[in-house]
Amino acid sequence: MTNKLTRRDFVKRSAISASAFAAGVPLLDAQSKRVQPNVVFILADDLGWGDVSCYGRPDYKTPNIDRLAQQGTRFTSAYASSALCTPSRCGFLTGRYPVRLQVGLEEPLHADNDRVGLDPAHPTIASLLKKNGYETALIGKWHLGLRPEWGPNAHGFDYFFGTLAGADDYFLHKTGLGEPDLYENLTPVERQGYLTEVLTDNAVKFVSKRRTAPFYLSLHYTAPHWPWQGPSGGEAVKFSRKLPEPVSMGGGGSLKLYAEMMRSLDMGVGHVMAALNAQALTNNTIVIFTSDNGGERFSYLWPLSGSKGELKEGGIRVPAIIRWPGVVPPGHATQQVAINMDWTATILAATKTQADPSYPLDGQDLLPVLKGSQRTHDRTLFWRIGDQDAVRMGNWKYLRVENETFLFDLSIDEHEQADFKSQRPEIFQKLKAEFEKWEQQMLPRRKPN
Numbered sequence: 129m130t131n132k133l134t135r136r137d138f139v140k141r142s143a144i145s146a147s148a149f150a151a152g153v154p155l156l157d158a159q160s161k162r163v164q165p166n167v168v169f170i171l172a173d174d175l176g177w178g179d180v181s182c183y184g185r186p187d188y189k190t191p192n193i194d195r196l197a198q199q200g201t202r203f204t205s206a207y208a209s210s211a212l213c214t215p216s217r218c219g220f221l222t223g224r225y226p227v228r229l230q231v232g233l234e235e236p237l238h239a240d241n242d243r244v245g246l247d248p249a250h251p252t253i254a255s256l257l258k259k260n261g262y263e264t265a266l267i268g269k270w271h272l273g274l275r276p277e278w279g280p281n282a283h284g285f286d287y288f289f290g291t292l293a294g295a296d297d298y299f300l301h302k303t304g305l306g307e308p309d310l311y312e313n314l315t316p317v318e319r320q321g322y323l324t325e326v327l328t329d330n331a332v333k334f335v336s337k338r339r340t341a342p343f344y345l346s347l348h349y350t351a352p353h354w355p356w357q358g359p360s361g362g363e364a365v366k367f368s369r370k371l372p373e374p375v376s377m378g379g380g381g382s383l384k385l386y387a388e389m390m391r392s393l394d395m396g397v398g399h400v401m402a403a404l405n406a407q408a409l410t411n412n413t414i415v416i417f418t419s420d421n422g423g424e425r426f427s428y429l430w431p432l433s434g435s436k437g438e439l440k441e442g443g444i445r446v447p448a449i450i451r452w453p454g455v456v457p458p459g460h461a462t463q464q465v466a467i468n469m470d471w472t473a474t475i476l477a478a479t480k481t482q483a484d485p486s487y488p489l490d491g492q493d494l495l496p497v498l499k500g501s502q503r504t505h506d507r508t509l510f511w512r513i514g515d516q517d518a519v520r521m522g523n524w525k526y527l528r529v530e531n532e533t534f535l536f537d538l539s540i541d542e543h544e545q546a547d548f549k550s551q552r553p554e555i556f557q558k559l560k561a562e563f564e565k566w567e568q569q570m571l572p573r574r575k576p577n
Contacts (some may be wrong), residue, residue, distance in 0.1 A: 129497070163215040164342040164479055165412050165413060165414050166409055167262075167346070167479065168364075168414070169345070170347045170349070170415070171217075171268070171269075171491070172270060172417070173213065173350050173351060173426075174352060174353040174354075174423055174436055175352060176442065176446075177427075178444065179352070179447070180193045182449075183196045185390075185429065188387040188391065188540070192393050192395065193449070195401075197326070197461075199453070199459075200415070200449055200451030200460075201449070202449050202461045203448040203449070203464065204461055205445065205463055206447070206467070207445055207446065207467045207468070207491070208444050208467070211436060211437050211443035211513055213236040213269075213439060214231065214236035214271050214272060217272055218246060218467060220469065222250055222475065222487070223472030224487065225490050229246070231245055232270055233571060234511050237272065237274075238294070239274075240570045242275055245273020246278055247347065251483075252284050253284075253472050253475060254285045254344065257284070257568060261301050261480070263341050264345075265286060265289075265344070266280040267288075267330050267345065267348070267350045268349055268350065269330045271292070272543050281313055289330045291309045291311070291328075291350065293307075297355060298310050298322050298554070300365070300505065301318075301319065304365065304367065322359045324351045327347070327350075327396070328395075328400065331345060331347045331396075332577055333422050336406070342479070344479075351390070352390055354380030358392065401415070404506070405410070405465045411454065414450065415451045416448070417450075418447060420446075421444065422437060422438070422445065423442070440544055443542060448471075455499065456498050456499075457500070462492070462498070467509050468491075469491030470491050472489060473489050473492055474491075474492075474494045476489075499501055506523075507520070508521045510532060510562075512570070515530045518544070521562065522537070524538070524558075528566075533549060534547045535552060568576075
Protein backbone atom coordinates (compact mmCIF):
# COMPACT_ATOMS: atom_id res chain seq x y z
CA MET A 129 0.00 0.00 0.00
CA THR A 130 1.35 3.43 -0.88
CA ASN A 131 0.46 6.91 0.20
CA LYS A 132 -1.39 8.44 -2.75
CA LEU A 133 -1.17 12.01 -1.54
CA THR A 134 1.11 13.84 -4.00
CA ARG A 135 3.35 16.68 -2.93
CA ARG A 136 1.27 19.12 -5.02
CA ASP A 137 -1.91 17.91 -3.30
CA PHE A 138 -0.26 18.23 0.11
CA VAL A 139 0.95 21.80 -0.48
CA LYS A 140 -2.40 22.84 -1.93
CA ARG A 141 -4.39 21.27 0.86
CA SER A 142 -2.05 22.66 3.50
CA ALA A 143 -2.44 26.18 2.12
CA ILE A 144 -6.21 25.83 2.38
CA SER A 145 -5.89 24.35 5.86
CA ALA A 146 -3.62 27.13 7.08
CA SER A 147 -6.17 29.68 5.90
CA ALA A 148 -8.93 27.84 7.74
CA PHE A 149 -6.83 27.70 10.92
CA ALA A 150 -6.18 31.44 10.68
CA ALA A 151 -9.82 32.30 10.12
CA GLY A 152 -12.08 33.62 12.87
CA VAL A 153 -13.73 31.80 15.71
CA PRO A 154 -13.60 27.98 15.61
CA LEU A 155 -16.79 26.06 15.04
CA LEU A 156 -18.76 24.62 17.93
CA ASP A 157 -20.78 21.44 18.16
CA ALA A 158 -21.90 18.94 20.76
CA GLN A 159 -18.42 17.37 20.92
CA SER A 160 -16.94 20.73 21.93
CA LYS A 161 -19.04 20.65 25.10
CA ARG A 162 -17.60 17.41 26.43
CA VAL A 163 -16.22 17.48 29.94
CA GLN A 164 -13.08 15.60 28.93
CA PRO A 165 -10.96 17.53 26.44
CA ASN A 166 -9.06 15.98 23.56
CA VAL A 167 -5.29 16.37 23.67
CA VAL A 168 -2.82 16.89 20.84
CA PHE A 169 0.79 16.86 22.00
CA ILE A 170 3.17 17.96 19.23
CA LEU A 171 6.84 17.20 19.82
CA ALA A 172 9.54 18.50 17.48
CA ASP A 173 12.93 16.78 17.33
CA ASP A 174 16.12 18.73 18.11
CA LEU A 175 14.27 22.04 17.79
CA GLY A 176 16.17 24.74 19.63
CA TRP A 177 14.64 27.35 21.94
CA GLY A 178 15.04 30.13 19.38
CA ASP A 179 14.11 28.20 16.23
CA VAL A 180 10.53 29.45 15.79
CA SER A 181 9.61 33.02 14.94
CA CYS A 182 7.86 33.84 18.20
CA TYR A 183 11.05 32.91 20.06
CA GLY A 184 13.27 35.07 17.88
CA ARG A 185 14.31 33.12 14.78
CA PRO A 186 15.30 35.86 12.28
CA ASP A 187 15.83 34.12 8.92
CA TYR A 188 12.55 32.28 8.29
CA LYS A 189 8.97 32.37 9.58
CA THR A 190 6.83 29.81 11.38
CA PRO A 191 3.36 31.39 11.14
CA ASN A 192 1.33 28.40 12.30
CA ILE A 193 3.38 27.76 15.41
CA ASP A 194 3.35 31.50 16.07
CA ARG A 195 -0.44 31.43 15.79
CA LEU A 196 -0.59 28.80 18.52
CA ALA A 197 1.33 31.23 20.73
CA GLN A 198 -1.04 34.06 19.81
CA GLN A 199 -4.02 31.90 20.71
CA GLY A 200 -2.44 30.39 23.82
CA THR A 201 0.37 30.81 26.34
CA ARG A 202 4.08 30.68 25.56
CA PHE A 203 6.69 29.62 28.11
CA THR A 204 10.00 31.47 28.14
CA SER A 205 11.71 29.14 30.65
CA ALA A 206 10.56 25.65 29.66
CA TYR A 207 12.98 22.74 29.72
CA ALA A 208 13.36 19.21 28.46
CA SER A 209 14.20 16.57 31.07
CA SER A 210 17.38 15.76 29.15
CA ALA A 211 19.62 17.21 26.47
CA LEU A 212 19.23 14.03 24.39
CA CYS A 213 16.33 12.32 22.62
CA THR A 214 15.72 9.00 24.38
CA PRO A 215 15.90 10.16 28.01
CA SER A 216 13.84 13.26 27.29
CA ARG A 217 11.07 11.21 25.66
CA CYS A 218 11.24 8.81 28.58
CA GLY A 219 10.73 11.77 30.92
CA PHE A 220 7.60 12.96 29.15
CA LEU A 221 6.02 9.54 28.54
CA THR A 222 6.41 8.51 32.20
CA GLY A 223 6.19 11.93 33.84
CA ARG A 224 9.29 11.05 35.85
CA TYR A 225 12.98 11.86 35.79
CA PRO A 226 14.43 9.68 33.03
CA VAL A 227 17.33 8.48 35.18
CA ARG A 228 14.81 6.56 37.28
CA LEU A 229 14.55 4.06 34.40
CA GLN A 230 17.13 1.92 32.61
CA VAL A 231 16.12 3.21 29.18
CA GLY A 232 16.53 6.74 30.50
CA LEU A 233 20.24 6.03 30.90
CA GLU A 234 20.60 5.53 27.14
CA GLU A 235 22.14 8.69 25.74
CA PRO A 236 20.61 8.14 23.26
CA LEU A 237 19.34 4.68 22.25
CA HIS A 238 21.27 3.79 19.09
CA ALA A 239 19.78 2.04 16.08
CA ASP A 240 21.80 -1.14 16.70
CA ASN A 241 20.73 -1.50 20.34
CA ASP A 242 17.90 -4.01 20.88
CA ARG A 243 18.95 -4.83 24.42
CA VAL A 244 16.94 -2.22 26.32
CA GLY A 245 13.63 -0.39 26.05
CA LEU A 246 10.89 1.26 28.07
CA ASP A 247 9.60 -1.24 30.63
CA PRO A 248 6.01 -2.16 29.62
CA ALA A 249 5.13 -2.55 33.30
CA HIS A 250 5.76 1.16 33.86
CA PRO A 251 2.67 3.35 33.38
CA THR A 252 2.82 6.02 30.70
CA ILE A 253 0.64 8.99 29.91
CA ALA A 254 -0.97 6.90 27.16
CA SER A 255 -1.72 3.87 29.35
CA LEU A 256 -3.22 6.11 32.04
CA LEU A 257 -5.39 8.01 29.57
CA LYS A 258 -6.47 4.77 27.93
CA LYS A 259 -7.69 3.48 31.30
CA ASN A 260 -9.69 6.70 31.58
CA GLY A 261 -11.54 6.03 28.32
CA TYR A 262 -9.31 7.86 25.85
CA GLU A 263 -8.50 6.66 22.37
CA THR A 264 -4.72 7.00 22.11
CA ALA A 265 -2.31 7.29 19.21
CA LEU A 266 1.36 7.93 18.63
CA ILE A 267 2.25 9.18 15.18
CA GLY A 268 5.94 9.77 14.59
CA LYS A 269 9.16 8.96 16.39
CA TRP A 270 9.30 6.50 19.32
CA HIS A 271 13.03 5.97 20.14
CA LEU A 272 12.35 4.06 23.35
CA GLY A 273 12.95 0.48 22.27
CA LEU A 274 13.19 -1.51 19.06
CA ARG A 275 11.57 -4.79 20.12
CA PRO A 276 7.77 -5.29 20.01
CA GLU A 277 7.48 -5.60 23.79
CA TRP A 278 9.04 -2.15 24.09
CA GLY A 279 7.03 -0.51 21.30
CA PRO A 280 4.25 2.10 21.58
CA ASN A 281 1.42 -0.46 21.42
CA ALA A 282 2.79 -2.09 24.60
CA HIS A 283 2.63 1.24 26.42
CA GLY A 284 -0.99 2.28 26.04
CA PHE A 285 -1.13 3.51 22.46
CA ASP A 286 -4.08 2.02 20.57
CA TYR A 287 -2.54 3.10 17.29
CA PHE A 288 1.03 3.70 16.19
CA PHE A 289 2.34 4.94 12.87
CA GLY A 290 5.92 6.06 12.65
CA THR A 291 9.56 5.23 13.30
CA LEU A 292 11.21 3.30 16.12
CA ALA A 293 14.79 4.54 15.77
CA GLY A 294 16.31 7.94 16.39
CA ALA A 295 17.15 9.28 12.94
CA ASP A 296 15.73 8.36 9.54
CA ASP A 297 16.14 9.35 5.92
CA TYR A 298 13.14 11.58 5.16
CA PHE A 299 12.51 9.94 1.76
CA LEU A 300 13.79 6.37 2.12
CA HIS A 301 12.42 6.03 5.68
CA LYS A 302 15.51 4.08 6.71
CA THR A 303 17.73 4.35 9.77
CA GLY A 304 21.33 5.50 9.64
CA LEU A 305 22.23 1.81 9.38
CA GLY A 306 20.22 1.48 6.17
CA GLU A 307 17.37 -0.53 7.71
CA PRO A 308 13.68 0.19 6.90
CA ASP A 309 12.04 1.98 9.81
CA LEU A 310 8.42 2.81 9.12
CA TYR A 311 5.71 0.92 10.97
CA GLU A 312 1.97 0.79 11.49
CA ASN A 313 1.22 -0.90 14.81
CA LEU A 314 4.70 -2.49 14.56
CA THR A 315 3.98 -3.97 11.13
CA PRO A 316 6.56 -2.75 8.61
CA VAL A 317 4.94 -0.58 5.93
CA GLU A 318 6.06 1.38 2.90
CA ARG A 319 4.90 4.88 2.11
CA GLN A 320 6.02 7.36 -0.48
CA GLY A 321 6.79 10.94 0.39
CA TYR A 322 8.68 13.29 2.66
CA LEU A 323 8.45 11.95 6.20
CA THR A 324 7.19 15.16 7.83
CA GLU A 325 4.33 15.28 5.35
CA VAL A 326 3.59 11.55 5.70
CA LEU A 327 3.31 11.96 9.48
CA THR A 328 1.12 15.03 9.12
CA ASP A 329 -1.22 13.26 6.73
CA ASN A 330 -1.66 10.36 9.16
CA ALA A 331 -2.25 12.74 12.04
CA VAL A 332 -4.95 14.52 10.07
CA LYS A 333 -6.62 11.19 9.31
CA PHE A 334 -6.60 10.31 12.99
CA VAL A 335 -8.03 13.66 14.07
CA SER A 336 -10.71 13.47 11.37
CA LYS A 337 -12.07 10.05 12.42
CA ARG A 338 -15.60 9.79 13.75
CA ARG A 339 -15.49 8.68 17.37
CA THR A 340 -17.50 8.60 20.55
CA ALA A 341 -14.61 8.84 23.01
CA PRO A 342 -12.13 11.67 23.61
CA PHE A 343 -8.70 11.18 22.06
CA TYR A 344 -5.07 11.73 22.89
CA LEU A 345 -2.65 12.16 19.99
CA SER A 346 1.10 12.31 20.47
CA LEU A 347 2.47 13.69 17.20
CA HIS A 348 6.23 13.25 17.40
CA TYR A 349 7.81 14.76 14.30
CA THR A 350 11.34 13.77 13.34
CA ALA A 351 12.00 17.31 12.07
CA PRO A 352 14.25 19.20 12.21
CA HIS A 353 16.62 16.39 13.28
CA TRP A 354 19.37 15.33 10.87
CA PRO A 355 19.57 14.21 8.04
CA TRP A 356 19.56 17.56 6.30
CA GLN A 357 16.76 17.00 3.82
CA GLY A 358 13.96 19.38 2.91
CA PRO A 359 10.77 18.52 1.02
CA SER A 360 12.45 19.33 -2.30
CA GLY A 361 15.55 17.24 -1.57
CA GLY A 362 18.80 17.49 0.32
CA GLU A 363 21.85 15.47 1.23
CA ALA A 364 21.93 11.70 0.81
CA VAL A 365 22.50 9.65 3.95
CA LYS A 366 25.75 7.71 4.02
CA PHE A 367 24.80 4.42 5.60
CA SER A 368 27.35 2.78 7.88
CA ARG A 369 27.44 -0.25 10.19
CA LYS A 370 30.77 0.73 11.67
CA LEU A 371 29.26 3.49 13.83
CA PRO A 372 25.94 3.72 15.70
CA GLU A 373 25.14 6.89 13.76
CA PRO A 374 26.76 8.04 10.52
CA VAL A 375 29.75 10.35 10.70
CA SER A 376 27.89 12.66 8.33
CA MET A 377 25.50 13.64 11.13
CA GLY A 378 28.14 16.07 12.36
CA GLY A 379 28.68 17.71 8.99
CA GLY A 380 26.96 18.95 5.88
CA GLY A 381 23.64 20.72 5.77
CA SER A 382 22.91 24.42 5.39
CA LEU A 383 20.73 27.12 6.83
CA LYS A 384 18.64 26.96 3.65
CA LEU A 385 17.92 23.24 4.11
CA TYR A 386 17.16 23.76 7.78
CA ALA A 387 14.68 26.51 6.89
CA GLU A 388 12.95 24.19 4.41
CA MET A 389 12.64 21.50 7.08
CA MET A 390 11.19 24.02 9.51
CA ARG A 391 8.68 25.37 7.02
CA SER A 392 7.43 21.82 6.40
CA LEU A 393 7.12 21.25 10.14
CA ASP A 394 5.24 24.51 10.57
CA MET A 395 2.95 23.68 7.68
CA GLY A 396 2.19 20.35 9.31
CA VAL A 397 1.16 22.06 12.55
CA GLY A 398 -1.20 24.32 10.59
CA HIS A 399 -2.63 21.34 8.76
CA VAL A 400 -3.40 19.48 12.00
CA MET A 401 -4.96 22.57 13.56
CA ALA A 402 -7.14 23.03 10.49
CA ALA A 403 -8.30 19.42 10.77
CA LEU A 404 -9.36 20.06 14.37
CA ASN A 405 -11.24 23.14 13.20
CA ALA A 406 -12.92 21.23 10.38
CA GLN A 407 -14.19 18.67 12.90
CA ALA A 408 -15.37 21.42 15.27
CA LEU A 409 -12.98 20.16 17.93
CA THR A 410 -10.81 23.23 18.38
CA ASN A 411 -12.47 24.61 21.50
CA ASN A 412 -12.37 21.31 23.36
CA THR A 413 -8.83 20.28 22.45
CA ILE A 414 -5.67 21.03 24.40
CA VAL A 415 -2.78 21.57 21.99
CA ILE A 416 0.78 21.58 23.29
CA PHE A 417 3.84 22.25 21.14
CA THR A 418 7.40 21.73 22.36
CA SER A 419 10.74 20.02 21.59
CA ASP A 420 12.56 17.00 23.00
CA ASN A 421 15.83 18.86 23.64
CA GLY A 422 17.93 21.77 22.43
CA GLY A 423 18.97 22.31 18.84
CA GLU A 424 21.90 21.28 16.71
CA ARG A 425 24.32 23.26 14.54
CA PHE A 426 21.72 25.30 12.68
CA SER A 427 19.79 26.43 15.74
CA TYR A 428 19.53 30.08 16.67
CA LEU A 429 21.10 30.25 20.11
CA TRP A 430 20.97 33.84 21.29
CA PRO A 431 20.67 34.65 24.15
CA LEU A 432 21.52 31.11 25.24
CA SER A 433 24.67 29.04 24.84
CA GLY A 434 25.24 25.34 24.32
CA SER A 435 23.37 22.84 22.16
CA LYS A 436 22.00 19.30 22.10
CA GLY A 437 23.99 16.99 24.37
CA GLU A 438 25.01 19.79 26.75
CA LEU A 439 23.40 20.86 30.01
CA LYS A 440 23.92 24.49 29.20
CA GLU A 441 20.67 26.35 28.52
CA GLY A 442 20.87 25.82 24.76
CA GLY A 443 20.86 22.06 25.25
CA ILE A 444 17.86 21.79 27.57
CA ARG A 445 15.72 24.92 27.27
CA VAL A 446 13.02 24.47 24.64
CA PRO A 447 10.07 26.32 23.14
CA ALA A 448 6.76 25.37 24.77
CA ILE A 449 3.27 26.57 23.90
CA ILE A 450 -0.13 25.48 25.19
CA ARG A 451 -3.46 26.40 23.61
CA TRP A 452 -6.80 25.62 25.27
CA PRO A 453 -9.54 28.14 24.43
CA GLY A 454 -11.51 29.36 27.42
CA VAL A 455 -8.98 27.95 29.91
CA VAL A 456 -5.49 29.13 28.94
CA PRO A 457 -5.22 32.88 28.29
CA PRO A 458 -4.40 33.81 24.68
CA GLY A 459 -1.46 35.95 23.63
CA HIS A 460 0.26 35.46 26.97
CA ALA A 461 3.89 34.71 27.82
CA THR A 462 4.81 33.27 31.19
CA GLN A 463 8.15 33.15 32.96
CA GLN A 464 7.08 30.13 34.99
CA VAL A 465 9.89 27.59 34.98
CA ALA A 466 8.62 24.27 33.61
CA ILE A 467 9.96 20.91 32.47
CA ASN A 468 8.51 18.41 30.01
CA MET A 469 7.39 16.12 32.85
CA ASP A 470 5.02 18.93 33.83
CA TRP A 471 3.11 18.37 30.60
CA THR A 472 2.42 14.83 31.73
CA ALA A 473 1.03 16.03 35.05
CA THR A 474 -0.90 18.87 33.40
CA ILE A 475 -2.55 16.63 30.80
CA LEU A 476 -3.57 14.10 33.46
CA ALA A 477 -5.05 16.86 35.62
CA ALA A 478 -6.89 18.46 32.71
CA THR A 479 -8.42 15.14 31.67
CA LYS A 480 -9.25 14.13 35.26
CA THR A 481 -6.98 11.10 34.93
CA GLN A 482 -5.36 9.59 38.00
CA ALA A 483 -1.62 8.92 38.09
CA ASP A 484 -0.41 5.58 39.39
CA PRO A 485 0.52 6.07 43.09
CA SER A 486 3.19 3.38 42.76
CA TYR A 487 5.01 5.59 40.25
CA PRO A 488 4.68 9.15 41.61
CA LEU A 489 5.11 11.90 39.07
CA ASP A 490 8.07 14.25 39.20
CA GLY A 491 6.27 16.91 37.17
CA GLN A 492 3.78 19.52 38.37
CA ASP A 493 0.33 20.42 37.11
CA LEU A 494 0.76 23.82 35.41
CA LEU A 495 -2.98 24.60 35.17
CA PRO A 496 -3.17 26.70 38.36
CA VAL A 497 -0.46 29.02 37.03
CA LEU A 498 -1.97 29.06 33.56
CA LYS A 499 -5.43 29.90 34.91
CA GLY A 500 -4.05 32.60 37.20
CA SER A 501 -5.12 30.95 40.45
CA GLN A 502 -1.47 30.47 41.42
CA ARG A 503 1.39 32.89 40.90
CA THR A 504 4.56 31.94 39.10
CA HIS A 505 6.92 30.34 41.56
CA ASP A 506 10.47 29.11 41.86
CA ARG A 507 11.31 25.52 40.98
CA THR A 508 14.21 23.20 41.67
CA LEU A 509 14.97 20.99 38.67
CA PHE A 510 17.73 18.45 38.07
CA TRP A 511 19.55 16.99 35.06
CA ARG A 512 22.23 14.32 34.66
CA ILE A 513 23.72 13.00 31.44
CA GLY A 514 27.13 11.50 30.78
CA ASP A 515 29.68 13.42 32.83
CA GLN A 516 27.46 16.47 33.30
CA ASP A 517 25.17 17.55 36.14
CA ALA A 518 22.90 20.55 36.49
CA VAL A 519 20.47 22.05 38.98
CA ARG A 520 18.21 25.06 38.53
CA MET A 521 16.90 26.53 41.79
CA GLY A 522 15.09 29.79 41.29
CA ASN A 523 17.36 31.84 39.05
CA TRP A 524 20.52 30.06 40.17
CA LYS A 525 22.02 27.25 38.13
CA TYR A 526 24.68 24.80 39.21
CA LEU A 527 26.57 23.11 36.38
CA ARG A 528 29.27 20.47 36.37
CA VAL A 529 31.03 19.44 33.18
CA GLU A 530 33.60 16.74 33.89
CA ASN A 531 35.93 18.27 36.51
CA GLU A 532 34.75 21.86 36.15
CA THR A 533 31.91 23.36 38.18
CA PHE A 534 30.03 26.63 37.74
CA LEU A 535 27.33 28.77 39.30
CA PHE A 536 25.29 31.03 37.03
CA ASP A 537 22.63 33.64 37.73
CA LEU A 538 20.15 33.15 34.90
CA SER A 539 18.28 36.34 35.77
CA ILE A 540 21.21 38.37 34.44
CA ASP A 541 23.25 35.87 32.43
CA GLU A 542 21.29 33.40 30.32
CA HIS A 543 24.41 33.03 28.16
CA GLU A 544 26.16 31.40 31.15
CA GLN A 545 29.41 33.34 30.99
CA ALA A 546 29.79 34.76 34.52
CA ASP A 547 30.70 32.16 37.14
CA PHE A 548 29.47 33.21 40.63
CA LYS A 549 30.92 30.18 42.43
CA SER A 550 33.54 32.24 44.28
CA GLN A 551 31.25 35.20 45.01
CA ARG A 552 28.35 33.09 46.31
CA PRO A 553 29.89 29.93 47.77
CA GLU A 554 26.91 29.30 50.08
CA ILE A 555 24.53 29.09 47.11
CA PHE A 556 26.97 26.94 45.16
CA GLN A 557 27.27 24.47 48.04
CA LYS A 558 23.50 24.41 48.58
CA LEU A 559 22.77 23.51 44.96
CA LYS A 560 25.57 20.96 44.89
CA ALA A 561 24.19 19.32 48.03
CA GLU A 562 20.67 19.31 46.58
CA PHE A 563 21.95 17.52 43.50
CA GLU A 564 23.75 14.90 45.57
CA LYS A 565 20.60 14.26 47.62
CA TRP A 566 18.49 13.97 44.45
CA GLU A 567 20.98 11.66 42.77
CA GLN A 568 20.74 9.16 45.62
CA GLN A 569 17.11 8.56 44.59
CA MET A 570 18.02 7.85 40.95
CA LEU A 571 19.64 4.87 39.23
CA PRO A 572 23.45 4.81 39.45
CA ARG A 573 25.35 6.65 36.78
CA ARG A 574 26.37 4.32 33.96
CA LYS A 575 30.05 3.51 33.93
CA PRO A 576 31.94 4.43 30.73
CA ASN A 577 32.54 1.54 28.32
